Each structure stands twice: as structure tokens, then as C-alpha cells.
Amino acid sequence: MGIDRFREGDKPFLLESIEAVMLSTYPELEGIGFIERRERAEVLLARYFEGEGNIDIARIDGERAGVLWWVVDYHPFTEERTAMILIVSVSPTYRRKGIARELLQKAREESLARGIKKLRLFVNPDNLPAWQLYRSLGFRAKITELVWD
Secondary structure (H helix, E strand, C coil): CEEEECCHHHHHHHHHHHHHHHHHHCHHHHHHCHHHHHHHHHHHHHHHHCCCEEEEEEEECCEEEEEEEEEEEECCCCCCEEEEEEEEEECHHHCCCCHHHHHHHHHHHHHHHCCCCCEECCCCCCCHHHHHHHHHCCCCCCCCCCCCC
């Protein structure tokens, strides 16, 4: 397996990954239709793609296996510079093979090289495999979001 930077030809894979993460986190988006989901993914990509950030693609035998996208962010209250992980996604065929772990470790190394000491991410509370992975890497729960619908 190799990890390298996003290339223009990776865009469809990245958009599919963004949609998969959107649906796993917000299942109510299932009913809005493919085109509108794709448009939302395009908007997200356009909004965060510019500026200081990284998109890494894991490849196995030339096939795209996973993606991790993070941006430099500032905590809204402390103004501390952090790395905000927007997307961690591994194709179903390649799950449970250590790909997400390697992508996260690479993001950690790159953020430390830039002087950024903290990585932040959001995870669905029902996504137990992701929670286990993040905790095994040293992530800890800091905030719980409550929603009143």
C-alpha cells in the first residue's frame, strides 16, 4: 500500500467518499437524491479545498482504497491552531486492513511537522469501529453535541 497526495483524477473517488461520510453521519440525507448529495459534496470540496490542507489517497495495486482530508483550523474559543479531519473513508473492500490507521498516522506526522499539536474530528456515536480506531490512536472524547429536532 502507498499513500500519496490527491490528484485531479482522484476527484470522483473523493466525492464518493464525501457522500459516504455524509450518509453515515446524517442518514436523513438518503432521501434527498444523488444529484443534490453530489452538489453538496462539490460545495464542501470547493469550500475547503483552497488554502492550507491535505488530501491523502491510499492506493493498493493502483486502486484507490481510502482517503483522509484534513485542513488547518483554529479553535473558535482558544484560537489554538489545530488539524481538523474532515473525511476519513476506506472503501468497503479494503476495510479492517489498517488503511485508516496509516492515513491518520500520516496526518499526525504532517501536522506535527507544521507545528500543529492537536488533531480534531467528529464521529458518529454509533460508529463503534471508528471509535475503537480513534481511541487506539490516542484520541479522546472532548465534546458531546446534543441536537434538539
